[in-house]
Amino acid sequence: MRDTAELIPDTTRPNTWDDEALWQALLRREPLPGQFYGVTTQGVVCRFGCPARPPLRRHARFFSSVAEAGKSGFRPCLRCDPAGERAAIHAAAVRGACAAIEAAVEGGDPVPSLAALAERAGYARHHFLRLFREVAGVTPHAFAAALRARRLGEALASGGRVADAVAEAGIGSESRVYEDGARMLGMTPGAARRGGAGEVIRVAFGTGPLGLVMVGMAGRGVCAIELGDDEAVLRASLVARFPRARIEAADEPARAAVARVLGWVEEPRGALDLPLDLRGTAFQRRVWEALQAIPPGTTTDYAALAGDLGLPRGARAVARACAGNGVALAVPCHRVVGRDGSLRGYRWGLARKAALLARESDAAG
Incomplete structure (x- = not known):
C-alpha cells in the first residue's frame, strides 16, 4: 500500500529547469517530481506525465507546488490527481478492507467477500477490485491467502503438527497445504515446521569496506548475506530465521562465497553471481x-x-x-x-x- 508521504509533492524547483526545459519535458510526458503545470483554458493544474492531451504552449503555466497553482486559481486535475487527495482516499479505503480481512483471518472467521468489502468502502465491486489490486499489489483473495500462509508459517515454526497448524491458520485442507506448501511458504510444510531442522547452514565471515559480512550457505545455495558490526548479532539473526537448523563453521564453498561477496564490494560491477536459496512467498x-x-x-x-x-x-x-x-x-x-x-x-x-x-x-x- 502506498505511503501517504509519497503523495506529498516536493516544492523545490532546481534552478537548472527554465520554462523551456519544463515545456519540453511536458511534451515528452516526462514525470518531474515537484513540478506541475497549469492549463489556462481549463483552469486545472497537472502533474508532469499527466495522460491528458498536452496544452498549447501559450496555455501552459508552470508551478513548483499545487498550492502555488491554487493561489493562481487552478484546481487539481481529476486524471493525474496532482495533490494526491484521491490517491489518499483510495489508500484509506484499501487499508480499511485489509484491516477487515486481517481481523477475520486472525479471529478464524469467514473472510468478507469482495462484494461486501466494496460495499463497505462505497465502490462498485469491479472498480474496488481494480483499486485494491493497484494499491495493495494483490487481490483481496490473495491478501487473505498471504495472511493465512503467514499464520501457517508461524504455527509450523513453533513445532506443532501440520494438521494443527492448518486448522489454526484456517486453511481448510491439509492436502492443499502439502500440494501448494512450497508456493505458499517458500518451502515445504515440513521444512517450515522444522524451522530448518535437518538442514545444515555453514557460516563464513569476512570484513570489507562495509564492515562485517556474514554468508550462510545451505544445501541449495546461499540463504543469507548479512551486514553488520558484531558477529554475535549476525549469528542471532540467522538463528532467528532458521531456529532449528544446525549452524556450522564454514566449509570451502561458504568461504569462497564470502570471498566473492567481499570482492564484489571492492569492485561492484555486474551482478553478484552466487547460487541462491531464496525463501519467501x-x-x-x-x-x-x-x-x-x-x-x-x-x-x-x-x-x-x-x-x-x-x-x-x-x-x-x-x-x-x-x-x-x-x-x-x-x-x-x-x-x-x-x-x-x-x-x-x-x-x-x-x-x-x-x-x-x-x-x-x-x-x-
Whole structure:
C-alpha cells in the first residue's frame, strides 16, 4: 500500500529547469517530481506525465507546488490527481478492507467477500477490485491467502503438527497445504515446521569496506548475506530465521562465497553471481527477481518498481518485500530509493546503503 508521504509533492524547483526545459519535458510526458503545470483554458493544474492531451504552449503555466497553482486559481486535475487527495482516499479505503480481512483471518472467521468489502468502502465491486489490486499489489483473495500462509508459517515454526497448524491458520485442507506448501511458504510444510531442522547452514565471515559480512550457505545455495558490526548479532539473526537448523563453521564453498561477496564490494560491477536459496512467498520472490534485474550504478523507486511489476499503486507492498530480503547485495534492494531520490529504510543501515550506491556509481563511471 502506498505511503501517504509519497503523495506529498516536493516544492523545490532546481534552478537548472527554465520554462523551456519544463515545456519540453511536458511534451515528452516526462514525470518531474515537484513540478506541475497549469492549463489556462481549463483552469486545472497537472502533474508532469499527466495522460491528458498536452496544452498549447501559450496555455501552459508552470508551478513548483499545487498550492502555488491554487493561489493562481487552478484546481487539481481529476486524471493525474496532482495533490494526491484521491490517491489518499483510495489508500484509506484499501487499508480499511485489509484491516477487515486481517481481523477475520486472525479471529478464524469467514473472510468478507469482495462484494461486501466494496460495499463497505462505497465502490462498485469491479472498480474496488481494480483499486485494491493497484494499491495493495494483490487481490483481496490473495491478501487473505498471504495472511493465512503467514499464520501457517508461524504455527509450523513453533513445532506443532501440520494438521494443527492448518486448522489454526484456517486453511481448510491439509492436502492443499502439502500440494501448494512450497508456493505458499517458500518451502515445504515440513521444512517450515522444522524451522530448518535437518538442514545444515555453514557460516563464513569476512570484513570489507562495509564492515562485517556474514554468508550462510545451505544445501541449495546461499540463504543469507548479512551486514553488520558484531558477529554475535549476525549469528542471532540467522538463528532467528532458521531456529532449528544446525549452524556450522564454514566449509570451502561458504568461504569462497564470502570471498566473492567481499570482492564484489571492492569492485561492484555486474551482478553478484552466487547460487541462491531464496525463501519467501511467491510475491516476495517476484519482487526479488525484479531487484536482481536493476544494474549496478542505477536506482529505481518503489512506485516505479511496482509499476514495472504491473502494480501501479503497489509501492507499499514492494517496500515490504524489499524489507523481507535476507540476502543483501545478491538481491540488491539497496538500489530502490524514495521517489524524490532520498534513501529509505535499509535493514543493514542507511549509511551502508549510501556507501553501496556511491561505490556502484563510481564503478559504473
